Amino acid sequence: MANELREFPVATERIYTGKIISLRRDTVRLPNDRVTTREIVEHPGATAVVALTAAHEVLLVEQYRRPADTVLLEIPAGKLEAGEGPEDCARRELAEETGYQAAHWAKLGEFYTAPGFADEKIHLFLARGLTPTISRPDDDELINLRKIPLAQAREMAFGGQLFDAKTIIGVCLCPEQ
Amino acid sequence: MANELREFPVATERIYTGKIISLRRDTVRLPNDRVTTREIVEHPGATAVVALTAAHEVLLVEQYRRPADTVLLEIPAGKLEAGEGPEDCARRELAEETGYQAAHWAKLGEFYTAPGFADEKIHLFLARGLTPTISRPDDDELINLRKIPLAQAREMAFGGQLFDAKTIIGVCLCPEQ
Numbered sequence: 271m272a273n274e275l276r277e278f279p280v281a282t283e284r285i286y287t288g289k290i291i292s293l294r295r296d297t298v299r300l301p302n303d304r305v306t307t308r309e310i311v312e313h314p315g316a317t318a319v320v321a322l323t324a325a326h327e328v329l330l331v332e333q334y335r336r337p338a339d340t341v342l343l344e345i346p347a348g349k350l351e352a353g354e355g356p357e358d359c360a361r362r363e364l365a366e367e368t369g370y371q372a373a374h375w376a377k378l379g380e381f382y383t384a385p386g387f388a389d390e391k392i393h394l395f396l397a398r399g400l401t402p403t404i405s406r407p408d409d410d411e412l413i414n415l416r417k418i419p420l421a422q423a424r425e426m427a428f429g430g431q432l433f434d435a436k437t438i439i440g441v442c443l444c445p446e447q
Numbered sequence: 448m449a450n451e452l453r454e455f456p457v458a459t460e461r462i463y464t465g466k467i468i469s470l471r472r473d474t475v476r477l478p479n480d481r482v483t484t485r486e487i488v489e490h491p492g493a494t495a496v497v498a499l500t501a502a503h504e505v506l507l508v509e510q511y512r513r514p515a516d517t518v519l520l521e522i523p524a525g526k527l528e529a530g531e532g533p534e535d536c537a538r539r540e541l542a543e544e545t546g547y548q549a550a551h552w553a554k555l556g557e558f559y560t561a562p563g564f565a566d567e568k569i570h571l572f573l574a575r576g577l578t579p580t581i582s583r584p585d586d587d588e589l590i591n592l593r594k595i596p597l598a599q600a601r602e603m604a605f606g607g608q609l610f611d612a613k614t615i616i617g618v619c620l621c622p623e624q
Contacts, residue, residue: 275509275510275511275518275589275590275591276488276511276518277511277513279513285462285463285470286462286463286470286480288472288486289484290486290563290564291486291487291488291564293462293463293488294472295465296513298513300589300617301589302589304586304587305485306587307466308513308514309465309466309467309468310513310514311468311470311488311514311564311565313561313564316563330489332452333565334452334453334454335559335562335568336454336456336485336487336563337485337487337488337559337562337563337564337566338559338562338566338568341452341453342559344561344562367559377607378607379576379604379607379615380512380607380610381549381610381611381612382512382519382558382610382611382612383560383561383612383614384490384525384561384565384567384610384612385512385514385515385519385521386493386512386514386524387468387488387490387514387565387567388465388488388561388564388565389514389515389606390561390564391515392612394463394574408524409481410477410481412477412478412479412485413452414452426471427556427619427620428620430554430555430556430557432558433557433558433559433560435558435559435560435561435569435612435613435616436612438556438616438619438620439612439615439616439619442604442615442616442620443604443605443615443619443621
């Protein structure tokens with residue numbers, strides 16, 4: 271780490287403890303000795319899955335997102351449960367959201383979604399060798415499954431027709447063959 | 448919009464009003480008539496800039512991010528000020544964070560960073576024709592500027608060496624020529 275940039279916490283205040291996210295406010299000392307505050311959303315972390323069919327289609331889910339007040343087209347994803355590892359979470363979310371399981375898994379990367387104000391890190395996986403399995407979606411998660419050729423999904427990303435960050439990343443980082 | 452997926456708010460509770468983000472909790476009725484709550488981080492929106500030099504290098508900034516507790520390598524970015532349009536914000540942030548202005552601007556896309564819990568939308572721009580300008584960084588924003596060949600930045604994205612979502616998207620969506 272470029273240590274000359276590091277901020278040191280001098281106090282923290284818990285503002286909200288919620289169902290999925292929590293919020294705290296840290297008071298930090300900057301390297302130039304100024305003191306300021308940082309608002310930080312705490313999130314358990316998540317996984318997202320680029321699931322490819324034998325026909326090289328990618329599984330996408332349409333889901334209403336209350337924060338955006340719109341339906342977004344996204345790769346399957348979901349938050350880590352307590353004690354759950356990223357790959358187990360990815361397997362569970364793929365089954366819950368699409369009804370598929372995958373024989374072959376590979377990690378494509380991991381990234382912070384909004385590091386200016388949130389600690390959410392997404393672990394991104396590639397899943398192949400799909401076969402149907404039992405799907406048990408969350409009671410409050412209503413989604414439509416779609417299959418779109420990977421080449422078309424990439425065109426949508428480059429054409430500004432995908433609006434979810436992890437989905438753009440997934441179709442861009444996915445191997446073309 | 449796939450209207451059969453839409454949720455309808457029946458109540459909202461303001462939890463926190465902050466410096467950069469705010470937090471509310473909506474009670475919503477789902478299409479299946481179940482009622483649940485959604486925690487929503489409100490953010491003013493932001494811009495991010497892929498700024499390319501004549502030598503086809505991309506300008507990146509190293510910045511300590513308190514939520515991640517680490518230094519991240521990112522494309523220049525920042526939040527919209529009140530009444531500010533996305534392109535004006537992009538010009539301001541590029542100057543503040545890198546000391547450059549750009550003659551040629553193009554929109555690369557826009558996306559939600561974390562639509563499961565936050566309404567932040569990032570407007571992504573491509574900037575070329577860079578010339579030095581006067582830089583006035585925020586007092587509480589300490590950054591190091593780096594120039595990395597675009598081809599190398601893309602290798603870093605594909606090799607899992609970039610950890611900021613908007614930066615991965617920026618180097619992937621940027622035209623190679």
